[in-house]
Amino acid sequence: MKQAKSRQEIAEEYGISSRTLTRWLHKAELDLPKGLLSPKSQKLIYEKFGKPKSKE
Template sequence: MSNVKTRAQIAREFGISRKTLYNWLKEEKLPIKGRLLSPKEQKEIYEKFGAPENLPKKWRS
């Protein structure tokens, strides 16, 4: 489970609050539930919103 991330970690990568991330996911109707995000869910987020610059190349499109 070392590859899972919390919503807070993902929000921090984008430089936004957890609430803003929640709103983004809701507006885009991404079916992501729970606090812990699997690598698959993380990839969906990065593909939808663009990967933050500080991410490894494997996560960027």
């Protein structure tokens, strides 16, 4: 986790659509900045939802 990623890339890691990821983030009350997700933001997502299978 060394570079910024798009929401689409994160969603693909979980095997979901970017729209579903947006819903997950909203329900979890994770208010992340628009645009690419920094490694810090990615860490928050992975801590909240667990590591995606592609990352294990």
